[in-house]
Amino acid sequence: MYKTKKMIFVSFLTAMALVIYVLEAQIPILFPGIKLGLANMISLAALILIGWKEALIIMFLRTLLGSMFSGSMSAFMFSLAGGIFSNIVMILLYKLLKDSISLWSVSICGAIFHNIGQLLVASFVIQDLRVYVYLPILLISSIVTGYFIGLCTKFLIDHLKKIPMFKEIL
Numbered sequence: 001m002y003k004t005k006k007m008i009f010v011s012f013l014t015a016m017a018l019v020i021y022v023l024e025a026q027i028p029i030l031f032p033g034i035k036l037g038l039a040n041m042i043s044l045a046a047l048i049l050i051g052w053k054e055a056l057i058i059m060f061l062r063t064l065l066g067s068m069f070s071g072s073m074s075a076f077m078f079s080l081a082g083g084i085f086s087n088i089v090m091i092l093l094y095k096l097l098k099d100s101i102s103l104w105s106v107s108i109c110g111a112i113f114h115n116i117g118q119l120l121v122a123s124f125v126i127q128d129l130r131v132y133v134y135l136p137i138l139l140i141s142s143i144v145t146g147y148f149i150g151l152c153t154k155f156l157i158d159h160l161k162k163i164p165m166f167k168e169i170l
């Protein structure tokens with residue numbers, strides 16, 4: 001029964017992340033390359049609540065399905081690279097420093113490495129490292145959006161723990 005509830009919870013989080021991803025894709029971009037990354041709060045919540053493997057699964061499925069619904073192959077490559085970099089950093093920080101680092105710090109570092117992963121793909125695609133000139137602007141936006149996502153994740157975790165069906169797995 002535990003495995004079934006865990007699988008349902010992962011499916012629930014994946015669906016939440018996908019809906020958020022698709023809705024956020026409809027928001028006009030004010031500055032090239034800068035988005036809130038709201039769906040990343042689901043991966044961060046999954047990391048904290050159920051584990052790193054599930055967080056990676058949710059990120060991969062959300063990226064794959066979200067790119068199919070609202071993007072393209074290039075959107076998939078950029079999102080996947082950013083998601084992998086971001087999740088690996090958040091997993092390592094959470095695993096190694098969870099008692100001495102805040103959720104907001106983990107989220108900010110994840111946002112920073114999400115942008116680094118995307119710039120890595122961009123530099124590979126256009127065959128030019130000058131794309132990293134854009135990094136300072138992305139770092140500033142990463143701090144702001146990462147902090148916001150950390151706040152949202154804390155709120156989400158507190159409320160997910162209240163769902164009676166999932167109490168035994170959380």
